[in-house]
Amino acid sequence: MTQTPFKQFLFGGDYNPEQWPKEIWAEDMQILTDVHMNEATINVFSWAQLQPSEETYDFSTLDAIVETLTRANFDIVLATSTAALPAWLVTRYPEVTRTDYEGRHARFGGRHNACPSSPIFRFYGAKLAGKLAERYGHLKNVVCWHISNEYGGYCYCDNCAAAFRVWLRQKYGTLDALNNAWYTHFWSHTFYDWSEIVPPNALSDGINHDHNVVLSGMGIDWRRFQSEALLQNLKDEKAAIRQYDPDTPITTNMMGTFKDLDYFQWAKELDIVSWDSYPAYNTPHSEVAMRHDLMRGLKGGQPFMLMEQTPSQQNWQAYNATKRPGQMRALSFQAIAHGADTIQYFQLRQGRGGTEKFHSAVISHADHDETRIIRETRALGSELAKVGPQLMNGRIQAKVGLIFDWDNYWSLEYSSGPSVSLTYVDQIKRYYAAFYRQNTAVDLIPTNLSADQLARYDVVLAPVLIMVKPGVSDAIHQYVANGGTFVTTYMSGINDEHDNVIMGGYPGPFRDLCGLWAEEIDALPLHTAVLVQFGDTETGGSIVANVSHLEGAETIAAYGGADYYANTPAVTVNTYGTGQAYYVGAVLDTAGMDVLVDRLIQDKHLDHFTTPADVELTTRHYPDYALHFLINNGNQTETVDTSRFAGMPTLIGDGPVQATTELAPYGLIVIQETK
Amino acid sequence: MTQTPFKQFLFGGDYNPEQWPKEIWAEDMQILTDVHMNEATINVFSWAQLQPSEETYDFSTLDAIVETLTRANFDIVLATSTAALPAWLVTRYPEVTRTDYEGRHARFGGRHNACPSSPIFRFYGAKLAGKLAERYGHLKNVVCWHISNEYGGYCYCDNCAAAFRVWLRQKYGTLDALNNAWYTHFWSHTFYDWSEIVPPNALSDGINHDHNVVLSGMGIDWRRFQSEALLQNLKDEKAAIRQYDPDTPITTNMMGTFKDLDYFQWAKELDIVSWDSYPAYNTPHSEVAMRHDLMRGLKGGQPFMLMEQTPSQQNWQAYNATKRPGQMRALSFQAIAHGADTIQYFQLRQGRGGTEKFHSAVISHADHDETRIIRETRALGSELAKVGPQLMNGRIQAKVGLIFDWDNYWSLEYSSGPSVSLTYVDQIKRYYAAFYRQNTAVDLIPTNLSADQLARYDVVLAPVLIMVKPGVSDAIHQYVANGGTFVTTYMSGINDEHDNVIMGGYPGPFRDLCGLWAEEIDALPLHTAVLVQFGDTETGGSIVANVSHLEGAETIAAYGGADYYANTPAVTVNTYGTGQAYYVGAVLDTAGMDVLVDRLIQDKHLDHFTTPADVELTTRHYPDYALHFLINNGNQTETVDTSRFAGMPTLIGDGPVQATTELAPYGLIVIQETK
Amino acid sequence: MTQTPFKQFLFGGDYNPEQWPKEIWAEDMQILTDVHMNEATINVFSWAQLQPSEETYDFSTLDAIVETLTRANFDIVLATSTAALPAWLVTRYPEVTRTDYEGRHARFGGRHNACPSSPIFRFYGAKLAGKLAERYGHLKNVVCWHISNEYGGYCYCDNCAAAFRVWLRQKYGTLDALNNAWYTHFWSHTFYDWSEIVPPNALSDGINHDHNVVLSGMGIDWRRFQSEALLQNLKDEKAAIRQYDPDTPITTNMMGTFKDLDYFQWAKELDIVSWDSYPAYNTPHSEVAMRHDLMRGLKGGQPFMLMEQTPSQQNWQAYNATKRPGQMRALSFQAIAHGADTIQYFQLRQGRGGTEKFHSAVISHADHDETRIIRETRALGSELAKVGPQLMNGRIQAKVGLIFDWDNYWSLEYSSGPSVSLTYVDQIKRYYAAFYRQNTAVDLIPTNLSADQLARYDVVLAPVLIMVKPGVSDAIHQYVANGGTFVTTYMSGINDEHDNVIMGGYPGPFRDLCGLWAEEIDALPLHTAVLVQFGDTETGGSIVANVSHLEGAETIAAYGGADYYANTPAVTVNTYGTGQAYYVGAVLDTAGMDVLVDRLIQDKHLDHFTTPADVELTTRHYPDYALHFLINNGNQTETVDTSRFAGMPTLIGDGPVQATTELAPYGLIVIQETK
DSSP states (O other), X not given: XXXXXXXXXXXXXXXXXXXXXXXXXXHHHHHHHHTTOOEEEEOTTOHHHHOSSSSOOOOHHHHHHHHHHHHTTOEEEEEOOTTSOXXXXXXXXXXXXXXXXXXXXXXXXXXSOBOTTOHHHHHHHHHHHHHHHHHHTTOTTEEEEEOSSSOOOOOOSHHHHHHHHHHHHHHHSSHHXXXXXXXXXXGGOOOSSGGGOOOOSTTTTBSSSSSOBSOXXXXXXXXHHHHHHHHHHHHHHHHHHHTTOSSSOEEOEEOTTOSXXXXXXXXXXXXXXXXXXXXXXXXXXXXXXXXXXXXXXXXXXXXXXXXXXXXXXXXXXXBOOOOOTTHHHHHHHHHHHTTEEEEEESOSBOOSSSTTTTSOOSBOTXXXXXXXXXXXXXXXXXXXXXXXXXXXXXXXXXXXXXXXXXXXXXXXXXXXOSBTTOOHHHHHHHHHHHHHTTTOOEEEEOTTOOHHHHTTOSEEEETTOOBOOTTHHHHHHHHHHTTOEEEEETTOSOBOTTSOXXXXXXXXXXXXXXXXXXXXXXEOOTTOOEEEEETTEEEEEEEEEEEEEESSOEEEEXXXXXXXXXXXXXXXXXXXXXXXXXXXXXXXOHHHHHHHHHHHHHHHTOOOOOOOTTEEEEEEEOSSEEEXXXXXXXXXXXXXXXXXXXXXXEEESSSSOOSEEEEOTTOEEEEEEEO | OOSOOOSSOEEEEEOOGGGSOTXXXXXXXXXXXXXXXXXXXXXXXXXXXXXXXXSOXXXXXXXXXXXXXXXXXXXXXXXXXXXXXXXXXXXXXGGGBOBOTTSOBOOSOSSSOBOTTOHHHHHHHHHHHHHHHHHHTTOTTEEEEEXXXXXXXXXXXXXXXXXXXXXXXXXXXXXXXHHHHHTTTGGGOOOSSGGXXXXXXXXXXXXXXXXXXXXXXXXXXXXXXXXXXXXXHHHHHHHHHHTTOSSSOEEOEEOTTOSSSOHHHHHTTOSSOEEEOOOOTTOOHHHHHHHHHHHHHHTTTOOEEEXXXXXXXXXXXXXXXXXXTTHHHHHHHHHHHTTEEEEEESOSBOOSSSTTTTSOOSBOTTOSSOSHHHHHHHHHHHHHHHHXXXXXXXXXXXXEEEEOOHHHHHHHHHOOOSBTTOOHHHHHHHHHHHHHTTTOOEEEEOTTOOXXXXXXXXXXXXXXXXXXXXXXXXXXXXXXHTTOEEEEETTOSOBOTTSOBOSSSBTGGGHHHHTEEEEEEEEOOTTOOEEEEETTEEEEEEEEEEEEEESSOEEEEEEOSSSTTTTSEEEEEEEETTEEEEEEOEEEOHHHHHHHHHHHHHHHTOOOOOOOTTEEEEEEEOSSEEEEEEEXXXXXXXXXXXXXXXXXXXXXXXXSOOSEEEXXXXXXXXXXXXX | OOSOOOSSOEEEEEOOGGGSOTHHHHHHHHHHHHTTOOEEEEOTTOHHHHOSSSSOOXXXXXXXXXXXXXXXXXXXXXXXXXXXXXXXXHHHOGGGBOBOXXXXXXXXXXXXXXXXXXXXXXXXXXXXXXXXXXXXXXXXXXXXXXXXXXXXXXXXXXXXXXXXXXXXXXXXXXXXXXXXXXXXXXXXXXXSSGGGOOOOSTTTTBSSSSSOBSOHHHHHHHHHHHHHHHHHHHHHHHHHHHHHOSSSOEEOEEOTXXXXXXXXXXXXXXXXXXXXXXXXXXXXXXXXXXXXXXXXXXXXXXXXXXEEOOSSOOSSSSBOOXXXXXXXXXXXXXXXXXXXXXXXXXXXXXXXXXXXXXXXXXXXXXXXXXXXXXHHHHHHHHHHHHHHHHHTTOBOOOSEEEEOOHHHHHHHHHOOXXXXXXXXXXXXXXXXXXXXXXXXXXXXXXXXXOHHHHTXXXXXXXXXXXXXXXXXXXXXXXXXXXXXXXXXXXXXXXXXXXXXXXXXXXXXXXXXXXXXXXXXXXXXXXXXXXXXXXXXXXXXXXXXXXXXXXXXXXXXXXXOSSSTTTXXXXXXXXXXXXXXXXXXXXXXXXXXXXXXXHHHHHHHTOOOOOOOTTEEEEEEEOSSEXXXXXXXXXXXXXEEEOGGGTTOOEEESSSSOXXXXXXXXXXXXXXEEEO
């Protein structure tokens, strides 16, 4: 499936009428229809209501909800309700809850609380999904399945331990292979029987919660196993649904750069990617954009669903500012610009109780339609009703690919040393943001692309590619040899797929490609920097600074200052075949990143566009036209030189584009360029 | 009981001679008598000595202590020793200790360590109290019972879980009612059997330790239950005492704004309130005063006992500064000014061992009477011996009532969103402190006063009255209709008694009263503020800022700045009947609070008095005279315009009041005004 | 044994070839020989490999390693491998792992993971040591036994509880004695049966993790017991070794000022002290020096082994900077200057996996010998090969003794109050550093020296000597009476050996000696100071400030400022017999410490020498000559007035000493002065 599977631009969101008396539902339908909504996501947390006991199911409330929505012409995204266990199931089968990192087995409470390896949970979770599919799968307006909800969190119970051992046995075959892969001769960890292996937590091999296990190979395998175990839960439910409903698309809502799950593996099981975007009041615009691009990248550029965003405030952050007037619209169009083909909210009616009751919703506690949120929602709904079909199914044509990989995420953050300041997403963001500042499109891509697949990019970025899995180095070598430009950094090329160091000097398999040997990785104390002379620009390096030796590469930036590695290479470029490989030896500050990216843009003639800092330009391409989304993400009026687009019509905007465009706070225009 | 039950002004404190050889007791009696002490609080932590085993009791040491004190003419406050379990009881009956928030069941150690629901603990605790009453209750100089000590802390064990279920069944009758009250359809929490309910802790529905449970209705019921379970322990002991001693007053020592216990409920069971005041070196004077006023308010203004204060240092704070010369006296008179009719210390002799050994005491490790503490205690004792009878039983006549309510405390702090900076006591303190700066008397009052009871106040303050329990709104409406002035704020009028939102727009039941609808509650990031134009004064709002619409009210302060709610109402006043209702939309800074309070003082002609910042004036009224306590709480000399009192005699001071009074550091005068 | 037991200056370190294929060993031997290494420390974590099951041992790999090293002429330090349990032992006997402070019993993982009281662990640990001794003890090049590794950490399991009770019964005989010693009448802690006593942790009497238990006497006894229990593990292994190997020296590697173990007790069981020195990039030079001096002091000045240091980076600190060029050499010579007779590294080859893989090693991941580390190691090896024999067995002749005592360490840090900023090592460091700034040699000494032993020092320093154990006060009195100079401070002379206060006024047994009574100990809030007028110098006191009364002493510094103790004594000196006793009443800042130390140096004519701040001069004495180590520990070039040594030859350096010596960054010279 490469097109959005929906017949219309879905505009709606999570709706939990089971928390309310039925009298209120009619009012809801009226308000939601009035704001141009056409979709509701239902049944997300209703297991306890759907199944009052082990033996009985009760679909009467859900039937009524479906009927109400159907009568109001709403499409339905139907969740399977398995993300929170019913209390009776926990009481009867204590094994269904999780054991946490501290070794404590949970009693009833919370959500996302099921042990993924519990046979009881797996049986009853899938059974419920099947029952729902049998009953509702045939309905025309059930347009999508939403399995569980925001999967995440690990379990360290004995069922998981047993399943982990099975998983390991399948992976390694022999304990010798496992001992070798995990480097178990370290600290006397040699295993002689599979039963000796226990999950790495606070009671065993965990060194602390956020960082580190004694054997990082074990730690990464544990994460792989848990990600797969949770994915198996999804696959169980999917199989149950497919018994009754062969073709309604299936998704689960993801969470951007969430660490626990290898979303590239997960996306393979989904018909369409969906995700929940919850920027805080101070999240950089580039970070929001990057997360969208990562979600789009999970299925190779296919449009995705914005399954959840808040109409205004969240409740669970420290400081939950309201979205400013226009900001919700701007964020919605930013999502669309980056590949979203739906706009959905959490939630349509604000709860009266429960920990999320101060999370905003379309219909607020005021219980009427005279709120700012309603007005802004109605205005956006009106726009989407008009132009929605033209927005759908556009593609971003990026010439820059940025590798994002969960094994690398885990490997980098399991590294003990050289610096606690080196975290994965922060590093990826620095590279993304530098291109974002130039409005140059970037795809987030997995590690395992072939040279042919890489060839669609002029530039491939691989910051902190600490783990080089089989085939990766070959593909990159071939890509560069054929003319590609590759950029990698400090902490790349260090480990193999088991998280053991590749001997022979950093950056290991990229040493010949980059024409350089990184002998040392100095760690800079917090808030200190080393001078980096990058052309005419004095920039700063922080966190880590490699001490490197040229082996064919050319130095394009050198360390300054008086320390022992002053005047040695900080950033280099090496010609390999008909391509080039850059190696960045220190964490560059913004100025340094800009010099680097300017050079890449110039060299590779990458498309870019100058805007004020708060304004972004993003382009989606359609068979017959392109849409340029020019969005002011900030709360000041901004003026943009739009002479490049002068005279083109606007899909959203006040007539044809002028040479100069003034954008109100959170204002935007969508330019339609005919091909 | 509305008068202090003691025949003399008690001056003494905690005394633990059982930790010392008897040889030292005679020396103690001599020193303590010399410093004019007349009371000792004994037997606070002696259970293990009183009852060496399940079958045996040994009162010989306590007999000797009582005899020693009696011979030295000391009154005795007799504690029941149940605040710390003996080790043998724990070893024999492990159920008597608590299970903590993390789900860990304690072994022997610490204090305040008994599970309130343990039948074994309840049996033996009450039994000990009865035995003490039987043996000592008839003694004339046993003037007060001190049950247990500083009750607090919760237990999450299975006995408590079972008792909680019984409590819930009594409260709700049916699970339907409970499910409705707790909003259990949220996150699939519907209960079908009482046994499915478990205490909300880290293993169940707790989200984190300080904040939040998934279902705040459950969380608040849990706190109500635990507060009552501990109170039941007190009632058990009280009943046991009353079997033998029908009339000696009973108290337990409280802890000011301590969160765990609903002290208004507790006070009903006490004959006199007592509490332990432990300001740190940097606690604001107004905060100390407010805690006294809260303790006085627990029984509607009846005088209280200052059961514990330290003569100089504490040991358990981070930085335990000594009290400066005169500071202990100033703090003592501040307590008296606010309603204390005793001055008692922890403790009379400093321990040689145990975690409190660096806590100061009247008799220090130096073991003689040539210390500064002794000199200052003797001087104070001499004053109290002289004027004590005249100090006792005065009443504060406040025309301002400030609502303090534990359900609201819990509800506000269980709120997830809009801001983590919004904490209950901090909010109450802001309102208290603003009146304190004007030396205007304030009563701390409960939520459940009738309109008639409220009518004794010209102004009723209800900051962050987030939970409006049944009857509260009606009483306040009637109070205002009849001419009262009511002040409420952001985060008021939101939840019902189950912590579910009252629909229809904030501030819910106060919307008509305040003539305003608060549509949005913006949260301001840490250390940011929004401009509030309050008359001619530019003030700042922080933490939260409501976006409101007038529905009859008048704007008296509006937001400034350039944000979207600039020029909308920040503070309003509405006329309702013959009264007025103020609504404050943002957390005001000191300047803003002062403008508001000045207005209230002017409008309502409230008594006030100008002093330097560190000086307070507080007045107690007696049948025939009033005493004005003018206290310098600071360490600089201060000059006060006392022309209002010129010529009046001083009970403490150098002759009649002059037009201007100079107060040395920590100096004070007590002015006697004849009626 | 008072001489270093080795025939040559050992230069080597930890070597773990069992983690590598044998093919690589030959390369290792070549590189290590080339850098002049002559020693390898092996078998530190190989238990799982040596003993694959309860019934079988396999020494084949270790045989091969020993053979390889022997053939390459390496001396061997042979570890016993008992510092990390094999997984099979944990699976079969879960009791062998520890129960932590939180009460959680560990599963398999980590290292230093054995319960010291487990009979199973004790049996198999000692058995392994015996087997190793039987097999390798006779080898000539096995020059030292290295039992376990970096002992530390406590266990709170039931086996430990039972052993603790036995230990207590042996110590106290009766529960009465224990109750008295522990002051158990506090908070109802009286024990009536030994079985009622449980280890003080989070489930019992622990108040928090870092600080405090309810009964500090129990807390200190628990620490004494755990230190002894771990020491018993060492003794078990030692006994097993001695069955087969009567004379090879035995050590275990210590960790400087590590809190858990009473190293003075441990040193008695060792033939030679060894330790692991891991300064961070920002550790003060004086602190590194002090730790060396403490390690030297453990056996009364006998040279020690520098068992581990890193050639460049560590991995486990937050920011693991590389050692700058020359810095590893400077740190090595600093160790030698302070008494080290070996230079050993962790480790010789950098691991490919495990949590320490980013810890630097002599042979790095680059896997060749063209690294900076190799070059610097080779240069140092070359120097040591040349001058090593002349460096060995020198003695430091200090005239200043500084008391360091683990009971005091524990007592001070168990103190609740007066200030959390008062930590033991920090206090000791302040006194050490002040002498270090003058290049005056200091011995770290235990508390229990006799007056005769003390008499070898002109000055004895006893900062925060809070616990005065039996005999200590007498020895110090006699030492001073005979002409010694004694310096003590705030928080000294307070507790007896059970941590109960010595009555009669601080500083207790030193009150007559110091001629002063410290009535109060004020605690100063964080970042505040009190003025101290010390002669002409205005200095500052922080953390605590005593309010004292002279009883014969003379004030040499008084408090300034306007607070109540202004103009009272801050620092005093008292003449006692023919000696003097100083009492320092507040934590002095650097300027204040310098005034004090200048006075002591002048009065006692202590040897001192002026250098720039980063340069130290330390002298070792040999029968026929002295070596003066003049080391620049900083990264700037420094100039030193060396006229005192002008003309003397240099053992390391460019010819005879000039009047002025310029030291490059991390540069050093070693001056040889003939006697």
